[in-house]
Amino acid sequence: MSWSGRLAELEIELPGVAAPVAAYVPAVRSGSQVFTSGQLPFVSGSLAATGKVGGEVSPEEAKRHARTAMLNALAAVHDLVGIDAVRRVVKVTGYVASSDGFTGQPAVINGASELLGEIFGDAGTHARAAVGVAELPLGAPVEVDLIVEVA
Numbered sequence: 001m002s003w004s005g006r007l008a009e010l011e012i013e014l015p016g017v018a019a020p021v022a023a024y025v026p027a028v029r030s031g032s033q034v035f036t037s038g039q040l041p042f043v044s045g046s047l048a049a050t051g052k053v054g055g056e057v058s059p060e061e062a063k064r065h066a067r068t069a070m071l072n073a074l075a076a077v078h079d080l081v082g083i084d085a086v087r088r089v090v091k092v093t094g095y096v097a098s099s100d101g102f103t104g105q106p107a108v109i110n111g112a113s114e115l116l117g118e119i120f121g122d123a124g125t126h127a128r129a130a131v132g133v134a135e136l137p138l139g140a141p142v143e144v145d146l147i148v149e150v151a
Helices: 003-009 059-081 105-124
Strands: 027-030 033-036 086-097 127-133 142-150
Touching (some): 059 105, 059 142, 086 105, 105 127, 105 142
C-alpha cells in the first residue's frame, strides 16, 4: 500500500503547508533526504495553543499539539516530493516550551512519534531528541522537525 493510501485508510488528511514565519522554506531536499524546518501546531493558519507545558498547557494537550505539528511537517514533505516518495523516517527533533521543573518532554513528543508509527509502520521507526526549552516562536508549546529518506 502507498503512504497516501495509508493516510486515507487512517482518515488522516494532510493540511496545507504552514506559511513560514521568517526567512526560510518549509522543507529542502539534499540527495536522498528531506529536511523540514521546525513546524508549529498550526491549524488552518492559526496557532492551536500558546503557553508552556506543565503550566498553561497540560502534557496531554501538548502531546496532541506535537501530533499536529508533525502533520504540518509531513505536509511540507508532501508538498516538496510527495508523501509516497518517503522510504523511511530517519530523525525527529521535538522542542517543548517547558515550565520550571517540567521534565516530561519525551512523553509530549510521543504525539509526533506515534503518528509516524501509525502511518509508516516499521519505516516510521526513527532516532529522536526531545528537548525542553524556555520559549518557542509565537509562544507555541511545541515544535518539531523531521528528516526522511526518499526514493
